[in-house]
Amino acid sequence: MATDLCGIELAHPVVNGSGTFDAIAAQRAFGDALLERFPFSAFVSKTITPEPRSGNPPPRLWETPSGLINSIGLPNKGLDGFLAEDLPRLGELPVPLVVSVMGTSHDQFRRLVSGVAEREEVAALELNVSCPNVESGTIVGESPDETRSLLDAVRPLTDKPLIVKLTPNAPPVPVAIAAESGGADAISLINTLRATAMDPGGAGPWLGGGSGGLSGPAVRAIALLQVSEVAAAVSIAVVGMGGVASGGDAADLLEAGAAVVAVGTESFRDPAAGRRIASELSARFGLSSSG
């Protein structure tokens, strides 16, 4: 089931969702077995910001019916720390590397894109636009205009594929069209749905960050519609994700028009989920082509 994503050859159509798999930490837990049976056909890094961030105060997690709210707050080493410490190690993974970046201004995004794109370890970049533009106050990915203007700012900086990761918290089709018109090479969706939980002890919001993002099977049917509508509206590739837990879920997204499928929260339950889903998928296609 070899696949192509914006010219990058992938051994199968299953990658990870940004921020849901830390290949370096996983190697600490699982050793080289991780590399020998790497679960994804490309690796997407956690979102990197210009400066280091320590993330949100705990608690950061809340389990919901068939889902998970996270309020992690993008802890990361910042651009320089990432380039110096993590990128060389991620470059040694047996699959192409996609680096996810997020800024709160065009300047920040420009710094991130040019800093990351010039590194040869990097096959593609993902722009995480679920962030406010501090100048306008608008969430970039909720606005077609903001998204287009961000693309205008960063598109000239690199020839490497730019994937724009949409938020599901506003209708995604107009934003996807804006991203395509601004030169994006692919769209990925969905990011998490804004959500919250109350402390069962009555002490107000449970999460240290106040609110967070919902993922997992609870959002699967929402993701499937957004992916299918975006895939119908643009002609660039779509990376579909949201609640994928089985080959059947992945097949639904492919049928809905995704070129590639990403697995997020399911990896928490089964660290090798990506591998399992890829093989369930190829068994399905094997069966259906022979049947």
Place this chain on the structure above:
Amino acid sequence: MATDLCGIELAHPVVNGSGTFDAIAAQRAFGDALLERFPFSAFVSKTITPEPRSGNPPPRLWETPSGLINSIGLPNKGLDGFLAEDLPRLGELPVPLVVSVMGTSHDQFRRLVSGVAEREEVAALELNVSCPNVESGTIVGESPDETRSLLDAVRPLTDKPLIVKLTPNAPPVPVAIAAESGGADAISLINTLRATAMDPGGAGPWLGGGSGGLSGPAVRAIALLQVSEVAAAVSIAVVGMGGVASGGDAADLLEAGAAVVAVGTESFRDPAAGRRIASELSARFGLSSSG
């Protein structure tokens, strides 16, 4: 736990979500026991449109992890049929009646609001704005401007409370503020999240209507955040709903700022869920005030 909703006195804070309980059909199944132990403190009708609608072709339902997608398509007798046949019977329910209406133009909404509001059986109206304005093509409830202009059109027609029911498919706070500025007496949310499912047999979308709306525990955490943000942003009453299945879920919404809580999908699992949730709620408050 008596409550007040825009001046309407309610015996407890639990009502039904529009379209999730048909009191007339339920009486056919349960007889007068339904009236003797009516589960809600107010009854909200299914959404009425100007003309009769037979609804979407089947299948209309798909179960998701901890949720349900419905693609019902608002079957109803139309305004005249409703006023003639259903309203007199709904007027005999032991609780105040809220009638939900939806049009696709200001004209339609005006016809609905004036036709319904003049009837004495009606305590309040709910405007279901999860619909396109056929003139502009925009979903009214996804746009603050469209919502405000709808309120401008119908607010002068009645003194009865107007509740505006928001869609969760776009950020609700600006729309809620627009509704309040246009004279809405209350906001209710959330309606269902747009979602879809594929036929397990590979025959494309499962639902006869192509896509539908997700409800149930899967959306609870999304609802809780939207309700809490809207309640913080407006000073009119908020009717909170989305995935409520227990007194604890209802208490969370009240803590988040809702004045009243609505139960939708949970009634399908337990026809008397509204009653159970109201009593769990009062047990909680009883306990917490004594402890």
Place this chain on the structure above:
Amino acid sequence: MSGKPGIAEQGPTLDDGRPLAPFGRRACRVTRNIASGGYRIFSAVDPEGPDPAAGQFYMLAAESGWAAEDGRPYLARAFSVADSDPEGDRVRLDFLVQGVGPGTGRLCSLQEGERLWVHGPLGRPFGVPREAVPGAHGAILVGGGIGIAPLALWRRRLAAAGVPTRVLLGFRDRERSGGLDLFRCSELKVASEDGHQGHRGYVTELLEVMLRGDDADGAVVYACGPPAMLEAVRLLCAERGVACELAMEAPMACGFGACFGCAVPLAEGGYMRLCVDGPVVRGADLATALVPGGGH
């Protein structure tokens, strides 16, 4: 109250004589669960409910371990009552279940002593022949696969009312068979597609032979089974001018008219809600028995 003498006399009833359900759901204890062909028969004791009429159904959910597969089943599932027996204040309800997904799978695994959430009895039951056709006096029951469940109770009730009844049952293969035990002492003809018992072929072939003979005169056909079988029965009966009542399936979220999910297309256009206007419907009222999503 238009009670049906000898069929469903007890309990409060409404318009068409259907027994009413107690309002709300209640917990019923499972008293047995046995294999029957490829299906399971389990019994639960309803502490509150009336004796149901044949053709009515219940919404069932296991009290524990529901939602156990990836968050499904979430909703209760609809099941025809296959037999019922008032025991003092209580009613023993028997269900015949075929495991096809997470809900039926969980129900098939119920242990004695576990509890079920139940609401029902729900829906419109079968009507005696003379209600369907003035002067009709005999009944032909046609069941396919798991669809034999409601016919089992209907046969018992018809026998008690002295209505002459013939029964035709069809199964696909040994794995998809069962429930014959519920038809003790019936005049019974069986067909199976793989020939493992009775006539090799479709049960509708048995029906066709029967309708062709004169002995179908004055009889009403009652059928339950997969959509394709029901559609064949509907067309056969229409062709021969024989009245038929079909017990149908549609995806149901609520069972009591609340969700409008169980739409079945009407001959006159539009849809009915199968849970309140069915599940037993007259063949003549239907646009088709092939309802998308309506059965396996």
Place this chain on the structure above:
Amino acid sequence: MSGKPGIAEQGPTLDDGRPLAPFGRRACRVTRNIASGGYRIFSAVDPEGPDPAAGQFYMLAAESGWAAEDGRPYLARAFSVADSDPEGDRVRLDFLVQGVGPGTGRLCSLQEGERLWVHGPLGRPFGVPREAVPGAHGAILVGGGIGIAPLALWRRRLAAAGVPTRVLLGFRDRERSGGLDLFRCSELKVASEDGHQGHRGYVTELLEVMLRGDDADGAVVYACGPPAMLEAVRLLCAERGVACELAMEAPMACGFGACFGCAVPLAEGGYMRLCVDGPVVRGADLATALVPGGGH
């Protein structure tokens, strides 16, 4: 490979000598489930895993009936290994579990023969006294409630390595006690808040007495229990200049560093991921042991 002689020698290890987990999750058969005080002890046979080090944990989920309460539990749950025993190629793992919610509730009800999804062993284990403090030779184990689980295995490993070990355990009441069976043949002092066994009061009172005497010299304190107890231990040890290692809890979604959910505030500012940089952490590294959401 900096193996810890006598403590965790087998299997592939990385930097701090922790045994590595096989990649991915695997199904392990449950071989027993017994009551122990108010808790349950169940055993599962791991067909693949290495012998874990004391202080490591596993992510567990029942293969069937997970998600059974309103769609929860959805994620696997973290449990310290309380005892382990290599049996040929396999390892028997014992877990001590207190039912506090849907996940622990389901695990408490596991039947012999059922299967668990398991990934692990995970995280940083306890370190022998001389690694924590050069020249230290003795160990004081302080456990509270369900927190005695990892200490049980640790005591066994320390004994095997010939490290002199004293054990102090505290329980709130009879309902929240258990696991003492895992401390057979230990030098043991027990406290209970309701006085149902041993000293009436907190286990930290026993520790305070012990630290006040000279006999705490050259000992390292290893503690696991509720946040308030761990914080008291941390402060006591800091005050007395005694090194301590705390086995902590935080909500965990993954257990292997993937989700960044298990943040615990560091003394130097910022957070660690408890699943990879813990769950055993040095008292001196922590800003506080009172991590919001970190325990009941």
